[in-house]
Amino acid sequence: MRTTDEHRTPVDDEEAVAKQLRLRGRVDLVDSSPAPGAPGTLVAGVDVAYDDVSGRLAAAAVLLDAADLRVVHSATARGPVPYPYRPGLLAFRELPAVLEALSRLESRPDLVVCDGYGLAHPRRFGLASHLGVVTGLPCLGVAKNPFGFHHGELGAARGARAPLLDPETGEEVGAALRTRSGVKPVYVSAGHRVSADAACAHVLSLAREYRQPQTTRLADRLCREALAAPG
DNA sequence: GCGACAG
DNA sequence: ATCTTGTCGC
Numbered sequence: 272m273r274t275t276d277e278h279r280t281p282v283d284d285e286e287a288v289a290k291q292l293r294l295r296g297r298v299d300l301v302d303s304s305p306a307p308g309a310p311g312t313l314v315a316g317v318d319v320a321y322d323d324v325s326g327r328l329a330a331a332a333v334l335l336d337a338a339d340l341r342v343v344h345s346a347t348a349r350g351p352v353p354y355p356y357r358p359g360l361l362a363f364r365e366l367p368a369v370l371e372a373l374s375r376l377e378s379r380p381d382l383v384v385c386d387g388y389g390l391a392h393p394r395r396f397g398l399a400s401h402l403g404v405v406t407g408l409p410c411l412g413v414a415k416n417p418f419g420f421h422h423g424e425l426g427a428a429r430g431a432r433a434p435l436l437d438p439e440t441g442e443e444v445g446a447a448l449r450t451r452s453g454v455k456p457v458y459v460s461a462g463h464r465v466s467a468d469a470a471c472a473h474v475l476s477l478a479r480e481y482r483q484p485q486t487t488r489l490a491d492r493l494c495r496e497a498l499a500a501p502g
Numbered sequence: 503g504c505g506a507c508a509g
Numbered sequence: 510a511t512c513t514t515g516t517c518g519c
Contacts (some may be wrong), residue, residue, distance in 0.1 A: 319509075321510050328510095356510075358507035365509070387508040397508070410505085416508045509510055 315380035317485020332370035346375035389462030403463020410462035
């Protein structure tokens, strides 16, 4: 059926790329995300851990109050690794379990923070964009490496940023953002319903004492625990 | 052919 | 992603 087809894991890279090209038309780049740090706003962090030996993975979704960064609720999901790792196709590997974990949360988040890219992607449709389109939720991406993208020097102070550029086209796809003074920046990009500026503001609000947003740190810890847990 | 491109 | 202690420095 049509719906089953939409959510089926692609059989090969060609089909995966075609699916990205089809879905990317649904990305909303107009910001409708909540005000960063607003009390009562629920921000979800999602992450996935892998066990290459068993071929299984675990996803975690952690729900935080945006004002105090305290955990409101969390959920996990486990399953077989559905797709091999290919640069540019990460979403097909992580999305099924992430969606399952998100669906197990007691409340629908107002914003989702992903590990990886959104607009900063070869086809401008990274994990954060894909998750946003599928769920309809405001979504942004935070990555630890710039990979193929380039950026100029940025100041050493927390909050400093520089445009992240596609070296092929010169297109601005996100920002290198310093979340801790003197520490390597993180690489932020818009996913869905979140602008680049808002994405940076959200990340700064979520990363107050560590380089990574608290959403990412907690989700990372939880999915590792879920992967290691028996059963 | 080589380098390399989230996790 | 993951294998992984101690060590340097604020």
